[in-house]
Amino acid sequence: MRNIATGPRRWSVPSGTRSRAVRHLAAGAAATLVLGVTAACGSSEDPTASADQQELAEGEVLTITTFGEFGYDALIEEWNEDNPEIQVEQTKVSLWDDWKNELNTLLQANDGLPDVVAIEGDFMPALVAAPDRWVDLSQDEVKDRWLDFKVQAATTADGELLGYATDAGPEAICYRADLFEKAGLPSDRAEVAALMTTWEDYFALGERFVEKVPGSKWYDASGSIAQAMLNQVEHPFEQADNTVDVENDELKQVWDTVTTHSGDLSTKAAQWSDDWTAGFKNDGFATIPCPGWMRSSIKANTGDPAPKGVVWDIADVFPGGGGNWGGSYLAIPKSSPHHAEALEFITWITAPEQQLKIFASLGNFPSQVEALEDPELLKAEDAYFNDAPAGEIFSNRAAAIEVQPYHGPLYSDILGKFQDAITRVDQGKAPDESWATFLSDVQSLQ
Amino acid sequence: MSTQHRVAGDTATAESPAGGAPALRRTSEGRERARLLRRQRRSRWDLKVSPYLYVSPFFVIFALVGLYPLLYTGYLSLFDWNRAYYVRGEFVGLDNYRFVLTDPVFQKSLVNTFSIFLMSSVPQVVLAVAVAGLLDRRLRGLAFWRMSVLLPFVVAPAAAALIFGSLFADQYGVINGVLKELGLEPIRWHVDRWWSHFAIAGMVNWRWTGYNALIFLAAMQAVPRDLYEAAALDGAGRVRQFLAVTLPMIRPTLVLVIITSTIGGLQIFTEPRLFDDTPNREGGPDRQYMTSTLYIYVKGIEDQFYGRASAAAWVLFIVIISIAALNYLITRYATRRSTA
Numbered sequence: 001m002r003n004i005a006t007g008p009r010r011w012s013v014p015s016g017t018r019s020r021a022v023r024h025l026a027a028g029a030a031a032t033l034v035l036g037v038t039a040a041c042g043s044s045e046d047p048t049a050s051a052d053q054q055e056l057a058e059g060e061v062l063t064i065t066t067f068g069e070f071g072y073d074a075l076i077e078e079w080n081e082d083n084p085e086i087q088v089e090q091t092k093v094s095l096w097d098d099w100k101n102e103l104n105t106l107l108q109a110n111d112g113l114p115d116v117v118a119i120e121g122d123f124m125p126a127l128v129a130a131p132d133r134w135v136d137l138s139q140d141e142v143k144d145r146w147l148d149f150k151v152q153a154a155t156t157a158d159g160e161l162l163g164y165a166t167d168a169g170p171e172a173i174c175y176r177a178d179l180f181e182k183a184g185l186p187s188d189r190a191e192v193a194a195l196m197t198t199w200e201d202y203f204a205l206g207e208r209f210v211e212k213v214p215g216s217k218w219y220d221a222s223g224s225i226a227q228a229m230l231n232q233v234e235h236p237f238e239q240a241d242n243t244v245d246v247e248n249d250e251l252k253q254v255w256d257t258v259t260t261h262s263g264d265l266s267t268k269a270a271q272w273s274d275d276w277t278a279g280f281k282n283d284g285f286a287t288i289p290c291p292g293w294m295r296s297s298i299k300a301n302t303g304d305p306a307p308k309g310v311v312w313d314i315a316d317v318f319p320g321g322g323g324n325w326g327g328s329y330l331a332i333p334k335s336s337p338h339h340a341e342a343l344e345f346i347t348w349i350t351a352p353e354q355q356l357k358i359f360a361s362l363g364n365f366p367s368q369v370e371a372l373e374d375p376e377l378l379k380a381e382d383a384y385f386n387d388a389p390a391g392e393i394f395s396n397r398a399a400a401i402e403v404q405p406y407h408g409p410l411y412s413d414i415l416g417k418f419q420d421a422i423t424r425v426d427q428g429k430a431p432d433e434s435w436a437t438f439l440s441d442v443q444s445l446q
Numbered sequence: 447m448s449t450q451h452r453v454a455g456d457t458a459t460a461e462s463p464a465g466g467a468p469a470l471r472r473t474s475e476g477r478e479r480a481r482l483l484r485r486q487r488r489s490r491w492d493l494k495v496s497p498y499l500y501v502s503p504f505f506v507i508f509a510l511v512g513l514y515p516l517l518y519t520g521y522l523s524l525f526d527w528n529r530a531y532y533v534r535g536e537f538v539g540l541d542n543y544r545f546v547l548t549d550p551v552f553q554k555s556l557v558n559t560f561s562i563f564l565m566s567s568v569p570q571v572v573l574a575v576a577v578a579g580l581l582d583r584r585l586r587g588l589a590f591w592r593m594s595v596l597l598p599f600v601v602a603p604a605a606a607a608l609i610f611g612s613l614f615a616d617q618y619g620v621i622n623g624v625l626k627e628l629g630l631e632p633i634r635w636h637v638d639r640w641w642s643h644f645a646i647a648g649m650v651n652w653r654w655t656g657y658n659a660l661i662f663l664a665a666m667q668a669v670p671r672d673l674y675e676a677a678a679l680d681g682a683g684r685v686r687q688f689l690a691v692t693l694p695m696i697r698p699t700l701v702l703v704i705i706t707s708t709i710g711g712l713q714i715f716t717e718p719r720l721f722d723d724t725p726n727r728e729g730g731p732d733r734q735y736m737t738s739t740l741y742i743y744v745k746g747i748e749d750q751f752y753g754r755a756s757a758a759a760w761v762l763f764i765v766i767i768s769i770a771a772l773n774y775l776i777t778r779y780a781t782r783r784s785t786a
Contacts, residue, residue: 269617274723409529419731423731424732
């Protein structure tokens with residue numbers, strides 16, 4: 001070490017002025033370099049400007065990134081066969097939260113975004129809050145294609161449509177018929193439905209259940225019940241003018257209900273965590289709030305075909321009225337150089353015919369009016385769920401939705417903090433303490 | 447070198463009249479002279495500039511990927527951020543620093559960082575020296591033993607996090623399974639703050655101990671063997687030899703490893719991020735194991751406050767520099783005293 005330290009001294013130039021001049025020169029060069037780079041990066045392109053539009057070059061593909069399971073594999077294959085000029089390549093990210101972070105990074109850099117971006121419904125208000133980074137997708141062809149509330153959530157004040165809806169998430173209750181029998185509860189789906197029309201009934205039934213089957217819990221996660229209840233609140237986190245208001249009575253009531261029942265009825269695992277996933281296989285819980293798209297998660301996590309003795313079923317009911325959970329959108333960022341091709345593709349893939357195919361193969365419930373009236377859909381049964389008439393059930397659930405909660409631009413972020421707060425209580429924190437942390441978390445989001 | 451410089455200096459003063467008199471140029475003598483001058487000038491430049499050119503690649507790259515981000519981060523830390531458009535907002539002076547320094551979450555993350563750092567770097571260095579001491583002797587299959595301590599280092603941190611994730615899972619993990627078999631209470635690895643630090647420090651140690659051990663081993667092998675012989679003649683046993691000969695001889699390496707593992711230990715990110723299996727991945731829902739680098743990530747990428755994230759990055763930078771300097775001073779003081 002010491003040799004190295006004295007090394008440079010042997011090389012140093014004895015003439016003091018000269019070496020100082022060189023040092024000034026070097027410092028100047030370094031400063032020029034730094035300033036040059038700063039200037040180059042500082043004057044980054046305007047994020048609201050559209051990229052220069054180009055035709056797809058030979059071998060170039062249209063890129064789309066989805067999260068979770070959109071059921072697009074077979075459809076994209078079909079599209080690629082019919083459209084040799086516009087080949088589409090899909091990237092799948094397993095969790096929305098991971099994709100959201102990556103998306104934020106890409107939007108920040110305004111570079112590297114795919115041509116088509118899948119957006120979770122809860123995040124759509126953030127796009128609407130900054131509309132000029134996204135391509136206006138409104139065209140006559142898609143007029144009246146979707147349910148009103150889906151279109152509204154993606155439309156700006158100026159009437160621009162920023163996202164094409166894929167699916168909707170009307171919620172039913174999926175339940176383990178075999179565990180219900182074990183607890184001596186009725187397991188027929190009509191009888192089950194009659195027993196849980198309100199949240200009070202639902203929790204009361206849960207108390208009865210866990211008494212009889214102490215090894216299992218009543219529901220999959222405190223977070224999913226919280227989410228379900230939030231979806232029945234008109235202004236969960238933000239008022240209509242986008243001011244954040246998390247100290248309203250309705251939210252407080254959701255919080256109190258969920259944290260009171262967490263001890264007895266919840267698995268206490270965070271949604272999508274390893275322990276949560278394992279709960280499907282290990283008889284961890286008996287019921288789960290169940291939008292159409294949840295069915296593929298249930299199948300994947302429980303195992304398909306189901307392990308011996310495991311019987312899943314769907315009850316045509318949702319406590320406290322209907323509710324919509326999730327349902328996504330496809331959007332085109334202005335940074336894409338292929339707006340026309342991307343628009344053509346998403347117009348096709350969100351068309352009712354395609355969404356019906358996804359409903360048949362995966363269970364994601366369409367948000368397209370025409371698809372909802374389709375006789376095939378209404379007749380559809382789900383063999384995995386004890387041949388439940390899934391089409392009819394989810395159509396009824398969609399019709400039962402009365403409240404469309406208002407989601408402001410911070411909804412998705414606050415929801416994340418709210419879920420953290422609930423997990424803290426699950427882990428043993430006092431609810432008041434956890435709530436105080438939640439309030440300061442929300443404060444630091446503003 | 448000094449004479450050459452003087453010569454170069456002299457010709458430099460003679461240069462302008464030579465260049466300014468066109469009559470001289472026309473003669474062959476003048477041409478020859480000009481050629482010599484050019485050559486001289488070139489060799490002078492060579493002498494003056496070449497050394498800097500040789501070392502320049504490092505500094506150019508450092509300026510681009512080290513210095514520039516550092517300065518730009520400092521610049522950004524003075525601005526608010528427009529979350530909707532992901533662009534820089536207004537100049538806010540030191541507001542972001544005020545926010546970060548008074549944020550209880552940041553304070554918690556600093557405590558976590560130091561706790562994980564102490565639980566990882568300290569046992570890591572001690573263990574690495576011990577392992578190197580064991581390997582620094584004639585063993586059967588020496589190459590095998592030496593390579594196998596390096597094996598964990600080859601495994602990507604993400605893969606290591608997966609392995610340790612299944613070891614430390616709260617409900618269905620291997621370690622808790624064993625504890626239950628032994629009739630002990632299972633440990634809530636992802637819930638209890640200090641246990642989660644222990645698990646994360648375990649991941650870090652598993653990965654870095656072997657690497658550091660090999661560095662120590664290289665230093666130990668440079669220790670002249672006759673010192674050991676002399677010590678043995680004086681009746682020193684193995685342990686005494688290790689303490690009195692090996693440790694003082696590898697002190698410079700010790701300093702190096704302590705400083706690098708301090709810097710690394712204060713920047714732990716991948717392990718806590720992947721250890722968290724809740725969707726937010728913020729180092730636990732109660733930030734039980736959120737390190738400061740994770741705080742920077744959460745503020746910048748998840749919450750999209752680049753100004754605050756930049757301010758936090760600068761605070762962490764200053765903390766790390768101070769700790770490294772403190773380490774350096776302590777070890778230098780210790781070295782001075784022992785050689786005196």
